[in-house]
Amino acid sequence: MDHTTGTLDTSGTLDEALQRLHTSGPERHGWLSNHGPMAVEALVRHGQAGSVHRWLDHYRNKLEDMPSLNSRITATNWRAALGDPQRIADWTAYFERETAERPWREVLAEWWPRLLPGIAAGATHPVIRVGHAVRTLLSGDAGAPRVTELAHGLGYWAARHQLxxxxxxxxxxxxxxxxxxxxxxxxxxxxxxxxxxxxxxxxxxxxxxxxxxxxxxxxxxxxxxxxxxxxxxxxxxxxxxxxxxxxxxxxxxxxxxxxxxxxxxxxxxxxxxxxxxxxxxxxxxxxxxxxxxxxxxxxxxxxxxxxxxxxxxxxxxxxxxxxxxxxxxxxxxxxxxxxxxxxxxxx
Known part of the structure; x- marks a missing residue:
């Protein structure tokens, strides 16, 4: 099973789609997951980039805005916020900062063992979203929208973390x-x-x-x-x-x-x-x-x-x-x- 091959996106469609999606939160109606980032990544990867914006135009009715920020999560207080879905925006902002300041692989390696025990949280959607984001980054293009997508996936996982x-x-x-x-x-x-x-x-x-x-x-x-x-x-x-x-x-x-x-x-x-x-x-x-x-x-x-x-x-x-x-x-x-x-x- 080779997880690095696939159609490379030279059209910019994936980045455009991710930028559209990053104004939305990872959930809707309280806890249903936003599948948009995962689906568009798969569509682009398998040669269906031309259908992405039509798909998103239909799907956007299911999306909700990113929740409001609560308080800043830091390297010293994160444990108290782990598993708190009211802190989704705070967690997302935390990982956006982390991935802006450090290589994304370094952030992933630090947080993977912390998040892994809560793999089933959010009906497993957070880890799935992270997997799609990492696959894209491993393809060789680590542009800003793709690194931000990893940050959103990690933030969702941290907020929904549950054993x-x-x-x-x-x-x-x-x-x-x-x-x-x-x-x-x-x-x-x-x-x-x-x-x-x-x-x-x-x-x-x-x-x-x-x-x-x-x-x-x-x-x-x-x-x-x-x-x-x-x-x-x-x-x-x-x-x-x-x-x-x-x-x-x-x-x-x-x-x-x-x-x-x-x-x-x-x-x-x-x-x-x-x-x-x-x-x-x-x-x-x-x-x-x-x-x-x-x-x-x-x-x-x-x-x-x-x-x-x-x-x-x-x-x-x-x-x-x-x-x-x-x-x-x-x-x-x-x-x-x-x-x-x-x-x-x-x-």
């Missing part, structure tokens, strides 16, 4: 796919994600202890993303929007690894597994449903269909499916297009 409940490890499993199959579902699959996460008690004991080695951790994380994408084809029907995050959250971590010190890779794998398992426990159905479309799919066709479909989660899942890249992943991408409600009229 999962204490988890007991159950029996050892030998693969990521088997581990996802063995995740115990929460007893009451009703209500919002926070109500469901509060019921979590146990996850399978995966990955193997060898994942303490950075390269093994990266390999296991890649395996997890592949397994979660493949599983969506047969289990995504249980909750088509929310189960997308079982794949896109760990993939955000995988995209970020090249920008991090190698000693942070094993803990990144552990957090990514916790996020994927939590989403699976909260929303997966009790049994798979067979899904086997005929014909050979291509990556270009899948993403073109996702872009025409227009749903933000569908675009982001197709983007992750293309990272995996095999036929089973493309089938899962097609399944997300079919399961989720289209934003634009079908063609």
């Amino acid at each position: 999962l409940p204490e988890i007991t490890l159950t029996g050892r499993t030998q693969s990521a796919a088997a581990s996802l199959d063995a995740v115990p579902l929460v007893p009451e699959q009703e209500g919002g994600i926070r109500d469901r996460f509060a019921q979590l008690t146990a996850f399978p004991d995966w990955p193997a202890a060898s994942a303490s080695d950075p390269e093994s951790a990266r390999a296991d994380l890649s395996e997890l993303v592949t397994a979660a994408v493949h599983r969506y084809a047969t289990h995504g029907y249980g909750e088509p929007v929310m189960l997308v995050h079982a794949a896109t959250a760990p993939n955000a971590v995988l995209r970020t690894l090249p920008a991090l010190p190698r000693e942070l890779w094993p803990s990144s794998l552990a957090a990514a597994w916790a996020a994927s398992a939590a989403v699976t426990a909260a929303y997966a159905p009790t049994a798979p449903a067979s899904y086997a479309p005929t014909g050979t799919l291509t990556a270009e066709d899948i993403f073109e269909r996702a872009a025409a479909h227009g749903d933000d989660h569908t675009i982001k899942f197709a983007d992750t499916a293309l990272d995996v890249g095999d036929q089973a992943a493309l089938i899962a991408g097609l399944r997300s297009i079919e399961l989720n409600e289209p934003v634009f009229s079908r063609r």
Whole structure:
């Protein structure tokens, strides 16, 4: 899985889109996430830059202004503000200052281990947003709108930071796919994600202890993303929007690894597994449903269909499916297009 290749944006479309979006806050209606920055990054990356402003023109009705500033967050008082959603604007301003004064990789490396325990906060959207931002920065263009996007992602994550409940490890499993199959579902699959996460008690004991080695951790994380994408084809029907995050959250971590010190890779794998398992426990159905479309799919066709479909989660899942890249992943991408409600009229 190569997270550095893709269509380079020479049109300036991504920077224009990010500048439009940075006047908005990361949430709406209290806690629903602003998916705009993530979706436009995926659209541009996969050759759909021409559709970005049309997509944003439609999506802007869902956006809300950035909240007002409260009080300044500093290197000495940040702990008191961690996990306080009323401080979203304060956190964003803090990371804008930090990334203006220091290299973005240095800021990321300092804050990644602080934020990682709260990976499931905001229904995993903050880490996903950071993953999209880092992928763009790793492509070689670290212009101001792209660094600012990383600041907004980190600020959102810090403001929504929240730990999962204490988890007991159950029996050892030998693969990521088997581990996802063995995740115990929460007893009451009703209500919002926070109500469901509060019921979590146990996850399978995966990955193997060898994942303490950075390269093994990266390999296991890649395996997890592949397994979660493949599983969506047969289990995504249980909750088509929310189960997308079982794949896109760990993939955000995988995209970020090249920008991090190698000693942070094993803990990144552990957090990514916790996020994927939590989403699976909260929303997966009790049994798979067979899904086997005929014909050979291509990556270009899948993403073109996702872009025409227009749903933000569908675009982001197709983007992750293309990272995996095999036929089973493309089938899962097609399944997300079919399961989720289209934003634009079908063609």
